[in-house]
Amino acid sequence: MPTRVPMLSHPAENELFGDALTCEAWLPAGFHDGEPCQPPTAAESLLHALAVAEDARGDDADDRKSELPVSFQRLEAKVDLLMNLVGKLARQREDALPLRGLRWSHLGLRLDAAQAFGVAQGDAGVALIEPASWLSDHIELPARVLATSTTADGQHHLWLRFAPLGAGLADALERHLFRLHRRQIAEARLMARQAD
Numbered sequence: 001m002p003t004r005v006p007m008l009s010h011p012a013e014n015e016l017f018g019d020a021l022t023c024e025a026w027l028p029a030g031f032h033d034g035e036p037c038q039p040p041t042a043a044e045s046l047l048h049a050l051a052v053a054e055d056a057r058g059d060d061a062d063d064r065k066s067e068l069p070v071s072f073q074r075l076e077a078k079v080d081l082l083m084n085l086v087g088k089l090a091r092q093r094e095d096a097l098p099l100r101g102l103r104w105s106h107l108g109l110r111l112d113a114a115q116a117f118g119v120a121q122g123d124a125g126v127a128l129i130e131p132a133s134w135l136s137d138h139i140e141l142p143a144r145v146l147a148t149s150t151t152a153d154g155q156h157h158l159w160l161r162f163a164p165l166g167a168g169l170a171d172a173l174e175r176h177l178f179r180l181h182r183r184q185i186a187e188a189r190l191m192a193r194q195a196d
Contacts, residue, residue: 004024005024005025005026005101005102005103005112006101006112006151006155008110008149008151008157010147010149010157010159011147012110012146012147012159013103013110013159015107015146015159015161016105016107016108016109016110016146016159016161017103017105017107020105020106020107021105021106021174021177021178021181022103022104022105022177022181023103023104023105023177023180023181023184024101024102024103024184025101025102025104025180026099026100026101026102026133027099027100027102027129027130027131027132027133028096028097028098028099028100028129028130028138029097029098029100029102029109029111029127029128029129029130030097030098030100030111030127030128031111031117031119031125031126031127031128031143031145031158031160032125032126032128033119033123033124033125033126034125034126035126035142036126036140036141036142037126037140038140040165040166040169041168041169042139042140043139043140043141043169043172043173044166044168044169044172046131046137046139047131047139047169047172047173047175047176048172050131050132050135050176051172051175051176051179054132054179055179097128097129097130097138098113100112100113102129104129104177105177106162106170106173106174106177107161107162108127108143108146108159108160108161108162109127109129109143109159109160109162110157110158110159110160111157111158111160112155112156112157113155113156113158114154114155114156115156116148116150116156117148117156117158119145119148119158120145120148121145121146121147121148122144122145123144123145124142124143124144124145124163125142125143125144125145126140126141126142126143127140127141127142127143127160127162128140129141131176141162141163141165141169141173142162142163142165143160143161143162143163144160144161144163145158145159145160146159146160146161147159
């Protein structure tokens with residue numbers, strides 16, 4: 001698996017990501033035609049619960065850990081290990097979403113894959129995304145195919161524009177993307193410091 005999600009020159013890139021806060025990640029994700037199986041409130045609830053879980057850890061996790069009792073730190077580490085194990089087991093299911101490079105904003109996303117997606121511009125369906133690598137549950141977002149392309153290296157790309165989302169889900173998605181973006185910036189700064 002490549003370490004970085006590629007940056008592409010395509011009109012759909014500017015339409016979905018031009019002025020929006022964007023994140024790149026490798027996450028289980030996919031797209032299928034038809035209607036969502038879950039109500040929009042399910043995606044909103046999952047994103048809110050994920051925010052609570054991640055905010056409890058905070059960006060100052062190292063400072064916070066020094067204040068917590070050692071027994072609590074061990075319990076938190078065991079829960080982390082258990083969540084990772086459950087996530088790995090869930091991804092071994094036949095219907096598990098494939099791990100894909102993606103770029104996303106509150107407007108839509110781009111999925112990257114080695115195989116063609118088998119969809120055409122204008123097709124309506126559902127974007128499926130596991131919003132955290134340690135969480136074996138996904139959100140469903142109604143979307144329409146904006147464009148598809150294949151690059152010279154044989155990679156297939158699918159751009160999806162999200163259908164209008166309810167205010168609560170749109171807010172939860174923007175907050176999730178902001179947290180991911182902030183984390184990516186922190187990781188990039190850490191890597192830059194380590195390289196010096």
